[in-house]
Amino acid sequence: MSELRKDPITGRWVIIAAERKRRPLDFLPGKEDTVPPSGPCPFCQGNEDKTPPEIFALRDKGTKPNTPGWQVRVVPNKFPALRIEGELNPTRIGLFDMMNGVGAHEVVIENSAHDRGPSDYSQEEMGKVIQAYRERMLDLRKDDRVQYILIFKNHGRRAGASLGHSHTQLIALPEVPIQVKEELSAARRHLNNRKICLFCDILKQELDSSERVVLENENFVCLEPFAPRFPFETWIFPKEHRPHFFRISRQEEKSLSEILPQTLRRIKVALGDPPYNYIIHTSPLKEESGYYHWHLEIMPQLTRIAGFELGTGFFMNPISPEQAAQQLKEVG
Amino acid sequence: MSELRKDPITGRWVIIAAERKRRPLDFLPGKEDTVPPSGPCPFCQGNEDKTPPEIFALRDKGTKPNTPGWQVRVVPNKFPALRIEGELNPTRIGLFDMMNGVGAHEVVIENSAHDRGPSDYSQEEMGKVIQAYRERMLDLRKDDRVQYILIFKNHGRRAGASLGHSHTQLIALPEVPIQVKEELSAARRHLNNRKICLFCDILKQELDSSERVVLENENFVCLEPFAPRFPFETWIFPKEHRPHFFRISRQEEKSLSEILPQTLRRIKVALGDPPYNYIIHTSPLKEESGYYHWHLEIMPQLTRIAGFELGTGFFMNPISPEQAAQQLKEVG
Numbered sequence: 001m002s003e004l005r006k007d008p009i010t011g012r013w014v015i016i017a018a019e020r021k022r023r024p025l026d027f028l029p030g031k032e033d034t035v036p037p038s039g040p041c042p043f044c045q046g047n048e049d050k051t052p053p054e055i056f057a058l059r060d061k062g063t064k065p066n067t068p069g070w071q072v073r074v075v076p077n078k079f080p081a082l083r084i085e086g087e088l089n090p091t092r093i094g095l096f097d098m099m100n101g102v103g104a105h106e107v108v109i110e111n112s113a114h115d116r117g118p119s120d121y122s123q124e125e126m127g128k129v130i131q132a133y134r135e136r137m138l139d140l141r142k143d144d145r146v147q148y149i150l151i152f153k154n155h156g157r158r159a160g161a162s163l164g165h166s167h168t169q170l171i172a173l174p175e176v177p178i179q180v181k182e183e184l185s186a187a188r189r190h191l192n193n194r195k196i197c198l199f200c201d202i203l204k205q206e207l208d209s210s211e212r213v214v215l216e217n218e219n220f221v222c223l224e225p226f227a228p229r230f231p232f233e234t235w236i237f238p239k240e241h242r243p244h245f246f247r248i249s250r251q252e253e254k255s256l257s258e259i260l261p262q263t264l265r266r267i268k269v270a271l272g273d274p275p276y277n278y279i280i281h282t283s284p285l286k287e288e289s290g291y292y293h294w295h296l297e298i299m300p301q302l303t304r305i306a307g308f309e310l311g312t313g314f315f316m317n318p319i320s321p322e323q324a325a326q327q328l329k330e331v332g
Numbered sequence: 333m334s335e336l337r338k339d340p341i342t343g344r345w346v347i348i349a350a351e352r353k354r355r356p357l358d359f360l361p362g363k364e365d366t367v368p369p370s371g372p373c374p375f376c377q378g379n380e381d382k383t384p385p386e387i388f389a390l391r392d393k394g395t396k397p398n399t400p401g402w403q404v405r406v407v408p409n410k411f412p413a414l415r416i417e418g419e420l421n422p423t424r425i426g427l428f429d430m431m432n433g434v435g436a437h438e439v440v441i442e443n444s445a446h447d448r449g450p451s452d453y454s455q456e457e458m459g460k461v462i463q464a465y466r467e468r469m470l471d472l473r474k475d476d477r478v479q480y481i482l483i484f485k486n487h488g489r490r491a492g493a494s495l496g497h498s499h500t501q502l503i504a505l506p507e508v509p510i511q512v513k514e515e516l517s518a519a520r521r522h523l524n525n526r527k528i529c530l531f532c533d534i535l536k537q538e539l540d541s542s543e544r545v546v547l548e549n550e551n552f553v554c555l556e557p558f559a560p561r562f563p564f565e566t567w568i569f570p571k572e573h574r575p576h577f578f579r580i581s582r583q584e585e586k587s588l589s590e591i592l593p594q595t596l597r598r599i600k601v602a603l604g605d606p607p608y609n610y611i612i613h614t615s616p617l618k619e620e621s622g623y624y625h626w627h628l629e630i631m632p633q634l635t636r637i638a639g640f641e642l643g644t645g646f647f648m649n650p651i652s653p654e655q656a657a658q659q660l661k662e663v664g
Binding site: 003005006007009012013015016017081094095152153154158159160171177178179180182183186187199201205225226227228229278279281297299304305307308310311313316317318319320 | 338350486493509647
């Protein structure tokens with residue numbers, strides 16, 4: 001079983017997942033950029049027996065679980081960082097805190113077609129993916145040990161994807177990540193001082209000036225943030241104040257399923273299908289204060305995180321968000 | 333001129349360095365791993381005119397600046413993220429803070445030989461590099477605008493190095509990075525509660541158990557941290573409580589020049605010359621409280637930072653530090 005360990009200096013948690021060492025293609029220094037995956041794709045239709053049994057699927061009426069006929073399919077990760085079985089058993093050894101790697105690690109296979117990704121999806125296809133994200137969150141939050149759920153997508157080998165068939169990962173954590181805690185406390189301070197949600201306040205300022213806004217629709221705004229870590233880093237915000245992603249309305253789900261593929265298409269056209277990560281930032285599951293405002297962050301991986309970023313948490317970005325917004329507007 | 337911008341949600345500063353876009357080899361999606369640098373190496377002896385004029389050098393008696401005859405040479409970065417000229421001019425636009433990109437960005441050319449790196453250096457050679465680090469810090473701290481100095485090395489293209497000739501970078505910042513502030517406040521809390529430096533306390537526990545200690549000498553301990561972000565992440569600590577790197581004693585300088593190449597040689601043998609970053613974590617220049625304990629962190633880059641890490645600040649590591657320490661001990 002993997003272990004969760006806390007660094008006593010930074011408060012940062014690390015998953016020591018020794019089992020994942022055997023994951024194909026991973027941990028091959030120097031090789032990961034060139035070695036293609038071999039053998040039949042475990043995420044393709046007809047290969048349902050090559051993954052652990054499905055947890056959730058949207059599929060044609062009358063088709064059975066773990067057989068063809070699905071549009072979206074969620075399975076446990078075959079090389080999980082955390083597992084649902086077992087006890088947390090928090091332990092302290094002198095200055096060090098640790099616990100068992102209890103949680104969940106799932107894979108959302110977004111589409112049955114091997115070579116389609118979110119930038120190709122119709123609104124209807126993306127809608128099914130968003131629905132799967134929501135359903136899994138709603139199910140996993142019933143587990144009292146789960147404090148936070150991270151939904152993240154790695155697209156392209158350089159952004160960390162080990163399989164080409166488009167998929168999203170979900171990790172349910174027994175601890176709220178420190179980065180989320182920090183964002184929450186900034187949001188709390190702002191709400192207490194200014195009587196308005198920090199994110200709503202930022203959105204207002206961005207919509208007023210519009211120089212960093214890329215596009216918007218009925219329920220969402222897509223913009224380049226003021227201080228982006230990465231070239232063409234792009235955020236998508238719900239216009240209404242919504243702390244929890246899993247409380248997304250049907251109308252918002254539809255609206256997000258429109259703006260997300262649109263945004264990814266623009267990034268693809270502007271930058272030539274770059275590797276990217278996208279992440280849903282949402283409130284911790286048990287946080288009912290309502291300070292937070294969920295959003296989706298897209299981070300194209302054109303530059304490398306190196307010594308400077310690792311040593312400081314300061315980032316260096318060679319493109320201003322105003323330039324990036326202009327370019328993404330033009331390719332629209 | 334570049335700009336420093338602060339993200340109002342995370343408190344994280346970003347350098348928007350539009351000038352660096354034209355840096356050779358940088359920002360070429362997909363190409364950076366394969367395109368070798370072309371033309372004569374600007375860091376080789378005899379090519380001193382291919383860099384900006386030197387700021388500091390250790391050189392043979394009687395040789396002139398910017399001519400051959402040097403052992404270590406420090407020059408301004410040709411594509412600097414920050415510049416020494418100009419005023420900070422902090423500005424606030426609504427919710428957003430920014431200032432001019434004032435600071436310094438220097439390159440320490442560690443050795444005149446093109447194909448030698450720290451794992452090849454003799455104690456004497458490494459000593460000269462350490463001396464250059466110290467001298468530059470002592471000089472730059474005279475500038476009242478400088479709050480923090482980061483010394484970091486990127487080895488290998490995948491760790492962010494754009495030139496093969498071994499060099500270290502130094503960035504002087506007008507703001508203390510948030511990551512350093514967080515470490516400082518954990519150290520302050522610990523000292524106040526337990527009346528002992530957090531880092532001294534960790535060292536004591538590590539030396540008692542020894543399962544993560546790789547090697548030690550008179551003044552330094554080399555160990556794998558309890559919660560490492562990366563496989564084979566390795567830290568080197570001075571045994572005595574020392575907040576500031578630039579106050580390193582002559583004896584410690586000698587001792588560090590021995591243990592650092594030893595450590596890097598073990599990593600090279602164990603992992604086959606992996607790309608890596610090393611970083612000196614030290615106290616902010618004007619922090620005289622003495623809470624902090626400087627150290628050097630080595631991070632081999634065998635895995636990728638992807639969506640999970642970017643979304644949470646949580647890290648996933650497939651190798652336990654105990655396994656890594658064992659392996660590094662065995663190759664000794």
